[in-house]
Amino acid sequence: MMQPIKFIHMADTHLGNQQYNLPERKRDFNKAFNWVLNKSITEEVDFILLAGDVFNSNNSEPETIAAIYQMISEFKNNSMQNLKREIPIIAIEGNHDKSNISTKRSWLQFLAELELIILLSPKTNNKEEYTIFKFVPYSENKKNPGMIRIKDTCIYGIPSYGAMTKTYFPDIYNALPDSSDTFNILMMHFGINGQVINKLGFEMSEDLKLLHKKVNYLALGHFHKKYALPKNKEWVFNPGSLEVTDAREIWENYPRGIFLVEVHDKENPNIRHIPWVKGKSESPDEIPNRFFADITIDIGKNDSSSFKEALSYILESLKIILEKKGTAHLKKNDLELPIVLLTLNGTISYSRLEVNINKLKERIKEKYDVLDVRVFSGSVKSEIDGIVVDISSEKSLEEIEKDVFLQLIEQHPDYEPHKNDIIQLMLDLKSSILDPKKNFDQLRNQIKLWWRSHISLPQGELNKN
Incomplete structure (x- = not known):
């Protein structure tokens, strides 16, 4: 019989994300992270897995670093007071965490040096046709470990290698020991194809499936949507992000949150997903998130002859929706104060150029208690000028880069x-x-x-x- 273990698996916390240039959103991401830390004490877990993209950027501001330093320090103190032991946070670097041209070290490396987290990364030796991985135990090297053993569980960690990741699967398999007497966790940062629309991932290839011979639980991060694969025989787990990082996550209703895992028998772990919830929650099994009000209005329905008339119609329509949520006089730090995602559609009888998005945002903020308003008008069409404005203004730099690369590749059919x-x-x-x-x-x-x-x-x- 193995020693039972209990752990939380989370990923993609994106701390420091000042979404929509709102300082309050940065604090929202901290709140979600802190909620999980407190939950781990309540559940008396043995450890926490943090599978990459801890930070939104490795260029995080001092305010973000100070906040995470304080949160983890208090967490360590609270776990000692309540459980008479610390709960280790075991992390890997995601693509957002890695050092770049302006930094020689990542912030995760800094946190590891302060002994706030345990950062896993194997030693590598790149050969012409393959790479040698070596997982140095934490017990032998506390500064640069590749694995750590807790009770009868071995945790191995590999940082994000981007597109190169899948070429390393055979090398990773060769580096992992044959440990049939332990529950083996491998933590990595990549996505699986088909789980998220328009997101690049890897197929469940034979090389990836082969890892299951040595790995009981593949703890992933990267995609912000929860999934567990393959169906009915799950061993690949991705919990999703802790907070909303993109409007598409609301529109497509992403399941997100954390996994709470208990293992008494390594062949039959008990895995429970703890989801996010819009706004505040009294439930101990829901992660409070900022409330996003997803609203669609057909501005062609009321036969307005100008955008000025349509504006009055929009404001009146919002009155019914927003006041039902009881948002009046809420403070910015109240998660019930919504960010409005307003999608306009329909066919209008006036020029598309009359649609003044900035004026619309301004009027909504004047009339209602909202944290912010985002307007999407790409589907609005005009009977007289046929102008349609694409929603691409909301695209991230990464999405724009992908579009440019795709156009280049499509010029060469062989690829x-x-x-x-x-x-x-x-x-x-x-x-x-x-x-x-x-x-x-x-x-x-x-x-x-x-x-x-x-x-x-x-x-x-x-x-x-």
Whole structure:
């Protein structure tokens, strides 16, 4: 019989995310993270897994670092007072956490040096055709461990490698020991294809499936939507983000939250998903999030002859919806004070150029208690000018880059079957080239390794520089 263990698996906390340039949103993300820390004490877990993208950016401001320092320090003190022991936070770096051109170290490395978290990363030795991974135990090297054992559970951690990740699956398998007497957790940061619309991920390939022979629980981060795979025989788990990071997560009703896992028998772990909830909650099993009011109004319905008339119609329509939520006189730190996601659609009889989004936002903020208003008008059409404004103004820089790369790739039909993988590779290479610690020989070898695993070319062509 193995020693029972209990743990929380979370990811994509994105601390420091001042979404929509709202300082209060940064505090919302802190609240969600702190809720999970308190929940872990209540549940008396053995450890917490934090599977990457802890920070929204490695260029986080001092305010964010000070806040997480205080939260984790208080958490360690509270766990000692309540449980007479500390609950270790075991983390890996996600793509948002890694050092970049302006920083030589990541903030997670800094937190690990302060002994606030345990940051896992294997030692690597890159060869021409493969990579050697070595998971150094925490008991042997507390500064740069690749794994840690707690009771009869072994936790291995690998940071985000972007598009190169799937080429490393066979090397990771070879590096993992055959430990049939322990419950083995592997923590990584990547997504699985098909789980999130328009998000690049990896297929459940044979190389990935092979890891299950040595891994009981694959703890993922990266995609902000909860999933567990394969169906009915789950061993791959992604909890989703703690807070809303993008309007699409509301529109597509992403399930998100954390996993609370209890293991008495390693073949049959008890896994419970604790979800988020809009606004405040008295339930101990719901993670309070900022309330987002998702509202759609057809501005062609009331036969307005001008946007000025449509504006009055919109404000009157919102009165019914917003006042039902009882939002009057709420403070900014109250999670019930909503961010309004207002989608306008319909066919109008006046010019599309008359639609004044800034004026609309201004009037809504004047009339109602809201934290912010985001307006999406891409579906509004005009009978007289046919102008349709795309919603692309709301696209992130990463989405714009992906669109540009996709257009470049589509000029070469031979690469069509690999377009998603190539886009991810291009994004990763851009980040690597900007990295102050870049190694061009290593980058060259990584490109060759990626190419061998995706594109069939004669060996002589591949070896050309």
